[in-house]
Amino acid sequence: MSDLALTAIDLHVSYGQTPALRGVSFAVREREVFGIAGESGSGKTTIAMAALGLLRPPGRVVRGRILLDGVDVLRLSEEALRRLRWRDVAFVPQASLNALNPVLRVEEQIEDAIVAHEGPQGRTALRGRIAGLLDAVALAGSVARRYPHELSGGMRQRVCIAMATALHPRLLIADEPTSALDVIVQRSVVESLVAATERLGASLVVIGHDLALLAQLVDRLMVMRRGRVVELGSARDLYREPTHPYTRALLEAVPAIGNPRLYRTPLAAPDCVAGGRCDGGRSFSEGSATMHDVSPGHLVACESTFTAAIVAG
């Protein structure tokens, strides 16, 4: 499994009695940009929280496994998780969240993070390293001495990316990394994020609701709805050959200039390819319990069982 950065196997998560994830499986490969798309309530953010070991009561993993480099995150102690975060897997928060500490200069925040995981070290070396990190996300060295409120939203988000890459993690998880940023800034932040991931040779899981934005960076995409995987496949498959009606509805809802449509429409509903006798018995490695292969690597939820499952709650 060494070529897999992150694997989720039949993951069920609930908040109290309310299920948030109802059996989700996927595998993020080495050096891959993996997108998770869905609307609010789809469970996409819950996946990130579970993978980072940041689920807090009443949220809990009911069953399933999350493997990070072959290690089951769900079995780790709080202390082991703390060491794991940042060093092995780092998080880029939502731009609108203002995740930076308002009273610390940029360099102090990055320093704190490095020292917390690597122990104390020489100040000159640290400063040089921080300058390098900022330069890699196209920020001037002078940003190091600034406070978060002196920076624009786009610059703050670049600082978050620089911090996330500080300890050379093998996996980055970004949740709506450009929400509330305007188009021009959004583009440059996305480019910084992808460049930083490629430089590290890391994998990137990017979570979002904007399919047009996700199309700019993902290699593969997983579409979620109500805690289940609706469709999963390469970017080309998902955007050119969307098969599930929900994926199509999401793509239809993407506003665009000139309205380019990349796929034939309407397409026949993806009836159960097994002629309605789908038993969910497919031996799967990714997706939810009952998925069909449309083509190699392109999975779609069986509509009949999917609907039945949702109706059943």
Place this chain on the structure above:
Amino acid sequence: MRADWPLLAVDGVRKIFGGGVFGPPKVVALDDVSFEIAGDRPAIVTVAGESGCGKTTLARIVLGLLRPSEGAVRHRGAPISGLRGAPARAFRRDVQAVFQDPFAAFNPFYRVDHVFDVLVRGLALARDRREARALIGEALERVGLDAGDVLGRFPHELSGGQVQRVMVARAFLVRPQLIVADEPVSMVDASLRRTVLDSMRRLRDVFGVSFLYVTHDLSTAYEVSDEILILHGGRIVERGATRAVLDHPTHAYTRQLVSAVPIADPEAAWRRTRGGRQRDAIAAGAQP
């Protein structure tokens, strides 16, 4: 008051922030901005640009929340900065607002009802409590909300979709001629965005409401708006019918804005056009 005066005229507006002896350096937020909203032909007019281009300042000036340094905003011919009493209320009844973050538009101290109460009291819309209740109930119904579900509750007890619709109901309660909508969909997800944009179109077509739609999102502007003003560095750099401007942008800045709009096509992705490493080999890799 002449009948042929436009509903709203923005006339040579300039806005300068700072520049005092001890204050922050001078910033020209808006420079010689002029346009009109006729009112007799309801239209959705987009003001588009990146953050810092002055679009939010313009929205606040149009709403009378900020005074222009030079120039004026006129409501049916009268400068709004001089309005008092009945003409001021007439302006508020004609021109209403919906803000970007619906939760921030609620005072956390009060229940949802407060935004309606302030409006009914401020613009003297009802003679008594019962009449006010009826008005509020009707406005909520129009956006598909049941008064019993939202009134008497605190904003944080409602969903994002509900609070944004409450805000639309509030704006529509006074039957305005113009609604200034500052980034109403930048913080909502796809299906709610669709609902909000559809309701803008419906209000325009059925109730004759015009919109000043302030946004950085050109693709939604392309879908709903009739006219567009591209704002850059406080100046209008390009204007015209939305489709004409965005299909064939002439100003370099407009072209840059249009090209930054992501297209839902991995073949046209930024990382590819920027010479990102070839991903197809990985994407095409067999299932593990």
Place this chain on the structure above:
Amino acid sequence: MSISGLWRRRALLAGLTILSALLLFGVVGALVVDRAATRIGSGPFGEAPSAAHPLGTDTTGRDMLALVVHATPATLEVGLLAGAIGTLVGTILGLVSGYYRGPVDTLIRSVADVALTIPALAVLVVLAAFLQTTTLEVLAVIVALFAWPSGARAIRAQTLTLRERDFVALAKVSGASDIAILFTEILPNLLPFVVASFIGAVSGAIVAAVGLQLLGLGPLNVPSLGMILQFAFQYAALSRGMWWWWGPPTLVLVLLFVGLFLVSTALDEIANPRLRRSMV
């Protein structure tokens, strides 16, 4: 709950317990202990505590227990009255200053800065001497002159940020008047700050009032903690070893300040948003 949250609750609880105990002591005590015993010559002169006079008597024959019992609510009254006036004025000036900005703001801020920097007690001494403080109420009003600036500053700073909030803009668009916006939109969100500045103003006012009284500039005909101490110092109770004379009023004052301090630190943490920690 976090450690600081727990500490905050305990501090608030302890502070409120002390303050209500003092209040109870004054109110119930005043009903039980005869006020007549606070008159000069109503008892033996300068006696140490005994069964008849549990806290002894002073040199002029006043019963110390009766004095302290009747003095506690009087001193509290001065503090509360001056604190209330100071907070009311400070809140209104802070709201006006932060909301309107411009010349009004400059004026109010300058006056507040001056009032905060000049030695208040010196000015109060002159004023008190000039105005002849014959009642506790006059004393409270004089003390209140310097009880508003810090509250005004805190309220102004908060008003500056609140006035930019969307709900204030929405109220304006709804046709609400400035007065309505100040008092129904902004003020309710400042209540924690108003309460915190009230507690601070009360402590400050009690310090100032006792200070003036020690200098003999307060009313001497009504028992108050400052007045007892003034007499104690005048008659050299300290060097004569009459601990029962200066001890009890000092103890009550110390308890009062500790109670106020505990409540104000607890409230401070509520009023000042704690520094957020960065994520992950």
